[in-house]
Amino acid sequence: MKTIAIANTKGGCGKTTTAINLAASLGCQGARVLLVDLDTQGHATLGTGLTCDDQVGLYEVFAKRALLRDVIVRDVVAGIDLLPATRSLGRAETLLSDWPREMELSMHLAQVDADYDFVVIDCPAALGLLTTNALLAADELLVPIEMGLFAMDSVAKLHHAIEVLQQKHQRNFTVRILPTMVDNRTRLARSFLRNIWERYADEVLPLMVHHTVRVKEAVCKGLPILQYDADSPATADYQRLAELLRSEPHLSNEPGDNLDAQQVERRDAVEAAIA
Ligand SMILES: Nc1ncnc2c1ncn2[C@@H]1O[C@H](COP(=O)(O)OP(=O)(O)OP(=O)(O)O)[C@@H](O)[C@H]1O
Numbered sequence: 001m002k003t004i005a006i007a008n009t010k011g012g013c014g015k016t017t018t019a020i021n022l023a024a025s026l027g028c029q030g031a032r033v034l035l036v037d038l039d040t041q042g043h044a045t046l047g048t049g050l051t052c053d054d055q056v057g058l059y060e061v062f063a064k065r066a067l068l069r070d071v072i073v074r075d076v077v078a079g080i081d082l083l084p085a086t087r088s089l090g091r092a093e094t095l096l097s098d099w100p101r102e103m104e105l106s107m108h109l110a111q112v113d114a115d116y117d118f119v120v121i122d123c124p125a126a127l128g129l130l131t132t133n134a135l136l137a138a139d140e141l142l143v144p145i146e147m148g149l150f151a152m153d154s155v156a157k158l159h160h161a162i163e164v165l166q167q168k169h170q171r172n173f174t175v176r177i178l179p180t181m182v183d184n185r186t187r188l189a190r191s192f193l194r195n196i197w198e199r200y201a202d203e204v205l206p207l208m209v210h211h212t213v214r215v216k217e218a219v220c221k222g223l224p225i226l227q228y229d230a231d232s233p234a235t236a237d238y239q240r241l242a243e244l245l246r247s248e249p250h251l252s253n254e255p256g257d258n259l260d261a262q263q264v265e266r267r268d269a270v271e272a273a274i275a
């Protein structure tokens with residue numbers, strides 16, 4: 001089981017959209033996926049067409065009143081099970097802070113280790129105890145970043161927080177940066193893409209998610225983009241992301257280590273788009 005936390009303290013940069021569509025693309029490619037909605041906004045839950053407000057959820061699991069496998073909703077989308085955000089999730093941060101329980105999610109996910117190939121965790125836009133739990137359960141941290149100054153700034157701050165966390169817990173996870181909502185027809189987007197490549201060359205993925213209104217339309221229907229519009233550029237982008245994460249079980253952050261010929265080709269395509 002490979003666990004991917006999707007986090008960025010910047011709000012609205014595509015975390016939930018990436019969680020839903022990455023999970024759906026992995027599921028479509030035959031992987032068994034658990035999507036975990038760790039945000040009290042419950043948008044990953046809503047985006048799969050569900051509302052689970054009154055159900056027993058992760059709070060009850062943390063409070064030892066339920067087992068994780070019993071609060072999972074099965075087959076919300078083909079190949080995907082969901083650990084939904086329920087109303088009680090709002091109390092989880094307080095419960096976890098009673099005595100800092102930073103490994104709680106990791107411990108409970110271990111129960112379902114044999115059931116899934118991937119766990120995809122949608123984190124809130126804050127570095128509270130829920131996000132910390134996600135990071136400490138993760139093999140990889142995927143950081144969606146939109147093309148703007150605030151997003152660039154949040155990546156720098158996130159790096160600092162990650163370093164502190166990794167040192168404190170002697171834990172290592174790979175960091176991957178995913179440019180999202182990219183409209184590379186604009187000079188500004190191209191300039192930010194270039195900037196990301198220059199500053200984070202060893203972490204930025206050799207692909208991006210294009211901006212398209214079809215993503216918003218799909219959410220309104222409670223569907224992942226691949227079920228709503230198979231021909232959308234974002235469908236192809238998320239399929240490529242899923243392929244990449246499936247084909248590279250353990251990426252490292254050593255500069256240049258991660259790029260196979262195909263990825264180099266894609267990176268060159270990105271660089272061509274920037275030029
Ligand atoms: N590729 C895309 N093209 C167009 N719109 C997009 C794309 N990706 C995301 N969006 C839209 O951008 C908005 C923010 O996306 P999303 O909710 O995924 O961000 P988030 O980081 O999860 O936000 P929050 O911090 O509030 O949890 C949503 O309205 C979503 O539909």
Ligand SMILES: [Mg+2]
Nearest residue numbers: 015016039043
């Ligand atoms: Mg979100």
